[in-house]
Amino acid sequence: MGAVMGTFSSLQTKQRRPSKDIAWWYYQYQRDKIEDELEMTMVCHRPEGLEQLEAQTNFTKRELQVLYRGFKNECPSGAVNEETFKQIYAQFFPHGDASMYAHYLFHAFDTTQTGSVKFEDFVTALSILLRGTVHEKLRWTFNLYDINKDGYINKEEMMDIVKAIYDMMGKYTYPVLKEDTPRQHVDVFFQKMDKNKDGIVTLDEFLESCQEDDNIIRSLQLFQNVM
Numbered sequence: 001m002g003a004v005m006g007t008f009s010s011l012q013t014k015q016r017r018p019s020k021d022i023a024w025w026y027y028q029y030q031r032d033k034i035e036d037e038l039e040m041t042m043v044c045h046r047p048e049g050l051e052q053l054e055a056q057t058n059f060t061k062r063e064l065q066v067l068y069r070g071f072k073n074e075c076p077s078g079a080v081n082e083e084t085f086k087q088i089y090a091q092f093f094p095h096g097d098a099s100m101y102a103h104y105l106f107h108a109f110d111t112t113q114t115g116s117v118k119f120e121d122f123v124t125a126l127s128i129l130l131r132g133t134v135h136e137k138l139r140w141t142f143n144l145y146d147i148n149k150d151g152y153i154n155k156e157e158m159m160d161i162v163k164a165i166y167d168m169m170g171k172y173t174y175p176v177l178k179e180d181t182p183r184q185h186v187d188v189f190f191q192k193m194d195k196n197k198d199g200i201v202t203l204d205e206f207l208e209s210c211q212e213d214d215n216i217i218r219s220l221q222l223f224q225n226v227m
Helices: 018-041 050-056 061-074 082-090 099-109 119-131 134-145 155-172 181-193 203-211 214-225
Strands: 079-081 116-118
Touching (some): 050 061, 050 119, 079 082, 099 119, 116 119, 119 134, 134 155, 155 181
Antiparallel strands (some): 079 116
16 A cells, blocks of 8 residues: 655744744644645545544554555545555556555455455554554454355455465565465465365464464464564
8 A cells, every 4th residue: 555654854943932822732733634635625525523433443543643644645535445545556566467466455454345446444543553453453364265155265266366465576586486385385285274175264274374384373463564
């Protein structure tokens, strides 16, 4: 989605009489308030109250304000469709084809299946990936792999996601991957996760298998270092 960066400027203080100082600060407050109101009139979708989002996520109100400004810079309408989402995501993987992975990721973000990702969708998912519990992150990942949303992961779905990841990383990986590498990885993963060998992986099987694998747990913890 793009790195959401806050900009900080220092205000040089000068000696002022109290009345002028108060007037100056009031002017700054009114100017910022007007700017915010003008910005909001240009947004087609307005987010839920920050207090509500603060209660629903693991972000503070200040963090949500910074995230919203960054989101709005990328998506002035207040929501992003799949095509725009793909274009933004592709910027981070210039040597590969991120279109399919962005497609799957978009639909994981778009939990209401409206065809657009709103700020609320974005920060809810980001909160889980960055600051959620291991269990919450695994449930979110399961939903990503469950492409048709039937509550199970079959081998074809897992293959589609893994192949999309390899396509996104491009041909500049080291060591160079063989063409059948994704299939080999999927076979290993699926054999480990499909406990009862019925050809599908349930949420319980997925959770159990992942929590037994220290490598998977360590990879999930990397999300916490992004912000």
